[in-house]
Amino acid sequence: MSPIQDLTIETIDSIHTKEWLRAYQRVRAATDAICEPLHKEDYMVQSMPDVSPPKWHIAHVSWFFEAFILKPFHPSYQTLDPAYDYLFNSYYETHGTPFPRPERGMISRPTVDDVYRYRAHINQAMEELLNDPPQEHLQEILHRLELGLPHEQQHQELLFMDIKHILAQNPLCPVYRGDLVSAPAHEVGELGWHAYPAGVRQIGHDANDSRFAYDNEMGRHRQFIEAFQIADRPVTNGEFLTFMQAGGYDKPDYWLSDGWATVKAEGWKAPLYWVERDGVWHHYTLSGLVPVDVNAPVCHVSFYEADAYAQWAGARLPTEAEWEAVAQHVPLHGNFVEQGHLQPVAAAPGGSSEGPRQMFGDVWEWTGSAYRPYPGFRKLPGSLGEYNGKFMSGQMVLRGGCCATPEDHIRTTYRNFFPPHARCAFSGFRLAKES
Amino acid sequence: MSPIQDLTIETIDSIHTKEWLRAYQRVRAATDAICEPLHKEDYMVQSMPDVSPPKWHIAHVSWFFEAFILKPFHPSYQTLDPAYDYLFNSYYETHGTPFPRPERGMISRPTVDDVYRYRAHINQAMEELLNDPPQEHLQEILHRLELGLPHEQQHQELLFMDIKHILAQNPLCPVYRGDLVSAPAHEVGELGWHAYPAGVRQIGHDANDSRFAYDNEMGRHRQFIEAFQIADRPVTNGEFLTFMQAGGYDKPDYWLSDGWATVKAEGWKAPLYWVERDGVWHHYTLSGLVPVDVNAPVCHVSFYEADAYAQWAGARLPTEAEWEAVAQHVPLHGNFVEQGHLQPVAAAPGGSSEGPRQMFGDVWEWTGSAYRPYPGFRKLPGSLGEYNGKFMSGQMVLRGGCCATPEDHIRTTYRNFFPPHARCAFSGFRLAKES
């Protein structure tokens, strides 16, 4: 069911290596499937500096295997074009000067066909390597593959985010896929709360757990958490509409100073992708422009909006330690990409003795915690050390995955992060408060 | 040979209308030919706000016929998609809010195939209309066609400019066409001068001349021109290199104040597309990156650079009246798009009793004249009045056409214009001085 999580590199033998090859093939195929509905023109658009053209994504994830596995370890690897190392390096400054990010949409050659040829070239070389690996490097190869696969999964989610942003620029509101699974029609009901006592809790990935985790999750450590309550589900579109109708975007009272400045500078009046048509709020989704579902979790809000809503509601956002402490007792299921909605949906009715609903999937949940290193944090050696650590400034932690995340990509300890103004991710939030 | 110039609308009959239809077909086919070497990905790039994606150009020139001819005059015209009127209006503010220019590269749908379908749709409707025109509107239809054809020719030149700029962003220096005609290997020799006496001269398009001219050329009028001399040919790459080696880009002495500020802000060290490789100056051309030909006219320089060179050389740029007075006696031949160089080339040796060499073709020549209305200027009625008149501020006049201009697009009275910092056009210059 969830082979990437289950794979470890404790036992290194040929059977095991074959499983890694199959995992590689499965992840690569998932990327291809995401791009299948695209026209070549869609592959080219960079709708803002933070968005990358889909063509760049599919080249970059291939480059990752080339730069960190094939070139160092494949005994006879031949690169297809030496310029690709420059064009498709994302941000590894210690690997060489990356091509400027805001100009990724300027590069029409290599074409989409060229990039798929590059992709096939990498796949063939990876298969060669994993079918006949140099034994003295096999452990390091698998270590890097263990990073390369979730890396590509992250770009799968980024592809959904960026495709959505790209198509949303178009006044024609094009449909990405017309065959997505419809949302269930649940009534979510009143917000409930779960209470937790004060105490020392452990969070972070355990060094004795052989399964993969990013460096930023490493260092299981103790945190003292004062008694708190957490909401039974995320805030819904309907609740957020009430905030909007109460003047939420018009009054500075609820907002962080930077948030209020952003509201005014950007003219925010609603979450990203929302638009009013004939008095009814719609939002752009990967199925096109549809009316907002008041029972579904609000999505595409920034940390600033989440925090302002919480202020208005007399609550706050949970810290990441609180969130993880709660999530440790909740089964890792939810509305992930495999559900085929590509949109958050209303929580199923009825609470749970296990804990709050929708902790996993649907929307990434903004926490009140700035993204900073755990005690004893050590970044990976070499250029891969740039993977996570250098972003530990100016960003907030989000937890739990979303409707565009592969289910086997997520862990209870998983730390996502975005700047507080970002709204492109499928990001929502859940309230917390003191007991 | 040059049917667009020869066509007039004095006689309106069915034979004549057929000639217009053939001219329409010929101009449209020329646009298609320019785009033939492009990949779909090339069609999508907007390398800076002033550049439009080729896809937009080929849609916009079609829209022009739709908006100004088909919708008003075709009795049964059906639009393909009502959104196109918004997407492909360039700058006609009185026609409706145009789609924001800097975002033209954000729109992946309609695709390139869609846009060619739109193009075919317009062609078919235009043929229907011209094969069976409503007689009461025929004169107005031909008047607008008489504007629509040079309009598309202007976009043909813009396509060459924009394709060059787009491909030049790519560190791979892609070749647009590998089969362009090579430049002749002439030695241009020392610069010679032609002298003209003082006197009242007439410039501008004569109202009695039934051939087409833009509104901005209209109003033949008198100007008193003091005695002057004009150079026998444009300034060459070799001469411009001497200026560079003399510190031309390093000393404020020669520069207009705005020009010097631009040099510093943009870090200009050479003309656009020039790059030094192993001590040799190369420049990017539509044939790829090649060494600079010291005998060819310098190209892709701004008015500021032209003016600074002239200051350094103890000369000045000619006014547009001087230029036109000289050009009236020079045959309209030159290195136009039909020559197949798509690059300025060295002047043929030997001067001429007729006047200076290379007045037409090769490079647009910056004049010292700001682009302002002629006496009695009247803009066209309706939205077409925005065609030229509203740009008569902050721009300088260029004359004579270039290696990317169709020969039958140019007249002695033709006024091109660009802001003084612009370098994307195939723009060079010729010196003048007092007698």
Place this chain on the structure above:
Amino acid sequence: MSPIQDLTIETIDSIHTKEWLRAYQRVRAATDAICEPLHKEDYMVQSMPDVSPPKWHIAHVSWFFEAFILKPFHPSYQTLDPAYDYLFNSYYETHGTPFPRPERGMISRPTVDDVYRYRAHINQAMEELLNDPPQEHLQEILHRLELGLPHEQQHQELLFMDIKHILAQNPLCPVYRGDLVSAPAHEVGELGWHAYPAGVRQIGHDANDSRFAYDNEMGRHRQFIEAFQIADRPVTNGEFLTFMQAGGYDKPDYWLSDGWATVKAEGWKAPLYWVERDGVWHHYTLSGLVPVDVNAPVCHVSFYEADAYAQWAGARLPTEAEWEAVAQHVPLHGNFVEQGHLQPVAAAPGGSSEGPRQMFGDVWEWTGSAYRPYPGFRKLPGSLGEYNGKFMSGQMVLRGGCCATPEDHIRTTYRNFFPPHARCAFSGFRLAKES
């Protein structure tokens, strides 16, 4: 009455040199008088990059005499502080790197008192020099003085402009001087026109005229002017209000493209300094905030606004050649700084056989001519060559002086210039049209 204009350097003797000294003292005293109502705090403000703090102005005009006369020619001149040469150089790049213009307001030391000490130091040295000049340099000294005095007069007008802009930032609307002369209460009546036939006219400063003129006026030359008419007086506030009420600022039809972009970017709804209070248009003047006088010429409008009004009115702006040809027959009188209004006032009733009213004084009149060199233009040698020539790009010519100009500073041939978006000068306009 008008000694600066009457002074020449044809005869160089000690009596004559004494007159120059008296002229120097008179001009310098006028600068002091302008600053007399200022607080030290007013001297410090740089309300936008194009505005200089008054402290800077009064230091800079002193620096001009130091750099170009005292240091080269005073046999024993001692500078007060060597840093001043850097701090108070305006834009003479060939003299050394000028202190960055936008940071002039950052420099609190030297203090205002220090700068007045510098001023006194320069005055004393200039008096020493002119009382006992080195005969071999006297001609050059007087030549430079002949430039230095109008230079300081230009800064006197700039001081009025900048003081107005500085105080206008203040929501308290401070009064610069409470004792300015009130405007007369004339009714200007309907607009009349004066017609002129076509012909060759001479404009520019005659080389045989020994009186001073700037280099940019030099080169009396012939221009052919087609028949035209010019308005009897400038456009009034009342007429401009009609344009505003007709939606002048809301419709793109009348505007140059750059002008319309500026209107939208800046949110222009009225001339600079205008503000609506309880339904009545007021404007900030050096006497404070007062209701707009419908009979006075409209002021603080840009070229864009002048041109848009003319388009709306079915007219155009005169060229500078037309303006000068008309002005040659009009006596050089008007509402200059000596009248004590510091604000344009309504034209006196009744036309004139001599020509249009208010050609001189009241408001600088935007012409339709870009600021470009006259035939045979030669800039001054050395750093003084930067005085005028390097600004001959991107600017439009204004003529006739204004209510803040010293009367003896103006000539019929005088060419002022500003960018088309500028509104800080006392700038208005007069209509012209074809005959």
Place this chain on the structure above:
Amino acid sequence: MSPIQDLTIETIDSIHTKEWLRAYQRVRAATDAICEPLHKEDYMVQSMPDVSPPKWHIAHVSWFFEAFILKPFHPSYQTLDPAYDYLFNSYYETHGTPFPRPERGMISRPTVDDVYRYRAHINQAMEELLNDPPQEHLQEILHRLELGLPHEQQHQELLFMDIKHILAQNPLCPVYRGDLVSAPAHEVGELGWHAYPAGVRQIGHDANDSRFAYDNEMGRHRQFIEAFQIADRPVTNGEFLTFMQAGGYDKPDYWLSDGWATVKAEGWKAPLYWVERDGVWHHYTLSGLVPVDVNAPVCHVSFYEADAYAQWAGARLPTEAEWEAVAQHVPLHGNFVEQGHLQPVAAAPGGSSEGPRQMFGDVWEWTGSAYRPYPGFRKLPGSLGEYNGKFMSGQMVLRGGCCATPEDHIRTTYRNFFPPHARCAFSGFRLAKES
């Protein structure tokens, strides 16, 4: 010795209220003393948007008492000018629209003398009020005074920071005060470490402690701190020079991504105010430009620079919980404003059994903690709620006070905060590492 800290509002009687009045007078006099060396011109400069002109500071701190104490509680208070409420409101959006911060330097009136009159007016009214307070409001008055006094002390430190930044713009490097106390000539020696075991610690201001603390310190709560070590003293200029010489500013390896982008965008090569003269590093201080003291703590570095240094040194910054846990055992003494250095100085030799040296005073120490609310954080009611809470985004915590902080302003629990790129404060840092 430290009356502001010792004053509480537990006992409210007339003797006690008199003490408050004396504290008020003492704080206000300290502000006056800071400005005593300034010229009026110095009071006017806003050297960047984050810097306020000193005139604005001295008006704003007076406005604070007027807006929050005199207007609500003085029975007969008359405002001096109603416009001041708009001009001198800093950022209290719920109090009314504040005058735009970046334009504070545009306002020359009220003059410095006017503002001192305003200051005297407020002082007189405050004395009246405290000499004869309305008993029913006395507790609230004292509560607000208890906030108003440290508020003015914060602006005292801001005045030093802003005066330094203002004078540093001036190429003349003016001296603020020539009589500052010279630094001792200590050799600080090798860096030592203090180790602390893991455990639950309490931090934050205790609700039972009647002494004043800001809302952001409130909520004494438990934190689990893993075992760690902390440096015996801050990093010195000499150590930082070693980092610079090792290419610290040239290699991306050590930097956070945002930090590296800032280094490149701003061209950072050294701490703020450092300049190399003839191969020797100097820095601008309030005593003028002096050579850097290698034994003194490095100062005017951003969080990015502190973090990069720590990465390079194989260490990290302490969290604020670690810092506070250590500081709880260190006497609150140090190089504060009362020492008269106005510059950090070398640590006295010899360590201490009590704990690390220089925890208080000298430099604010960047911690590795983002500035976020403590558990149960409640902002103050009304507009005063904007005092601290709305800045809890995008900023890092600094601890311990500096050489420009009044000693009785600081507490062990005191949380200062600045954005990670800020360098204007007297900010340095101390290393920590795992045990």
